[in-house]
Amino acid sequence: MFNELMASAVSIFKREKALVILGLLGFIIAGSAAVYMFFQGAVVQPEGNIKNVFSFAAALGIFLFSTAAILPFAGFTVRMRKVVRRLNIAAASYSYAIETLQNFRGFNPRFSKAGGPVDILAGALFGVVSLSFIISGILLAVQFLKMKAPLSRPVLIIGIRYALLSVFIANLSGLIMMSLQGRFTGAGGNYIVLHGIGLHSLQTLLLPALLLEHSNLRPGKQRMLLHAGCIAWLIAIMFIAVQTSLGRSMFEVSLFSILALFCLLVWLFTVISALMSACKIR
Numbered sequence: 667m668f669n670e671l672m673a674s675a676v677s678i679f680k681r682e683k684a685l686v687i688l689g690l691l692g693f694i695i696a697g698s699a700a701v702y703m704f705f706q707g708a709v710v711q712p713e714g715n716i717k718n719v720f721s722f723a724a725a726l727g728i729f730l731f732s733t734a735a736i737l738p739f740a741g742f743t744v745r746m747r748k749v750v751r752r753l754n755i756a757a758a759s760y761s762y763a764i765e766t767l768q769n770f771r772g773f774n775p776r777f778s779k780a781g782g783p784v785d786i787l788a789g790a791l792f793g794v795v796s797l798s799f800i801i802s803g804i805l806l807a808v809q810f811l812k813m814k815a816p817l818s819r820p821v822l823i824i825g826i827r828y829a830l831l832s833v834f835i836a837n838l839s840g841l842i843m844m845s846l847q848g849r850f851t852g853a854g855g856n857y858i859v860l861h862g863i864g865l866h867s868l869q870t871l872l873l874p875a876l877l878l879e880h881s882n883l884r885p886g887k888q889r890m891l892l893h894a895g896c897i898a899w900l901i902a903i904m905f906i907a908v909q910t911s912l913g914r915s916m917f918e919v920s921l922f923s924i925l926a927l928f929c930l931l932v933w934l935f936t937v938i939s940a941l942m943s944a945c946k947i948r
Contacts, residue, residue: 668689669853671702676943678772678945681734681737681738682733682734682735682737682738682751684755685730685731685734685737685751685754685755686730686731686734686763686822687729688730688754688755688759689726689727689728689729689730689731689734690727691727691762692724692725692726692727692728692730692758692762693723693724693727695719695727695762695766696719696720696721696723696724696727699716699719699720699723699766700837701721702716703716703717703720707759709939710737710769710770710771710772711772712769712772712773712780713772713773713774713778713779713780714768714769714771714772714774715769716769716770716774718765718769718775719765719766719769719770722761722765723765723766724863725760725862725866726758726761726762727821728849728866728868728939729799729865730739730758732868732869732872732928733754733802733806733868735872736806736810736826736829736868736872737750737751737806737824738809739810739818739819739822740806740881741809741811741813741827742809742872746805746854749805750802750805750806752801753793753798753799753801754798754799756795756796756798757796757799757802760791760792761792761795761796764788764789764791765793767937768781768785768789769782773785773791774789775788775789776789776792776793776847777848778810789900793844796840800837800840802842803830803833803834803837804834805832806830807827807831807833807834809880810823810826810827810830811827811830820885820889821875821879821888821889821892822872822875822876823884824875824889824892824893825871825872825875825876825892825894826871826872826875828871828896828897828899828900829868829870829871829872829896830865830868830869831875831897831900832867832871832899832903833865833867833868834851834864835860835864835866835900835903835904835907836860836861836863836864836865837839837864838860839857839860839861839907839910840857840861842857843857843858843861845859848898850859851910851911851913852889852912852913852914853913853914854914854915854918855909855910855911855913855914855915856910856913856916857910857913859906859910859916860903860906860907860910861907863902863903864888864903867899867903870899870933870937871895871896871899873940874891874892874895874896874936874937874940875892877937877941877943877944878891878903878940878943878944879942880944881940881943882943883943883945891936891939892936892940894932895932895935895936895937895940896933896934896935897931898929898930898932898933898936899929899933900931901925902925902926902927902929902933905922905923905925905929906922907925908922909922909923909926
């Protein structure tokens, strides 16, 4: 089963080499940032924080890998696929550069209060460039949602559809952060948590889909288990969104945080079930 998954991943990634290379670049930048922090610390006066470089580059690298994995299944025309690919390449290239350079220079790459006009302009352009990820995400979501049966890989397509819906919610939280010119709201709300969890749906919801594809369960049971896990994940995101909008941290005990945790446990149960089925464990 593992060899089949690896062979499938390699064949997919070969079709989107540019996105894969940019994804690897994210891990290289994150690794370099980690080494720098080990010797020099994270803070660069007056506003820079190398921790942000590490987390941003790693997250963007994972996102690009995931986009490279699903793009071949979208059924785009050659021209449209190039459009989506180039949007991601252009946005990722600028994002890596501005996030890394500005933090190492000691400035907030998005909402600098200590920088000059050029730094402020670069931050504003960062926000505009971020819209490219949103546009490409919408194009992908529309394309996958309008696909009609019969589907070549129905279980995987279902997982991708749910994942892209979650990414759409994450992108909405990104727009909220842009309007707030920051990630915090109220006493403890942090939209970056919602943003991150939503974006990582491209991994958390595709994983059970891939496992179920290689399981010995009947197709109907595969889809039922996948729907249960994906819906639980989406509902968890909605609870996190409500908790954040109320200005409260997701790590604060409340009705919404408890409900979100319960939904995440349901999702985890489906992942474990999918893994056991794929490994033919009874």
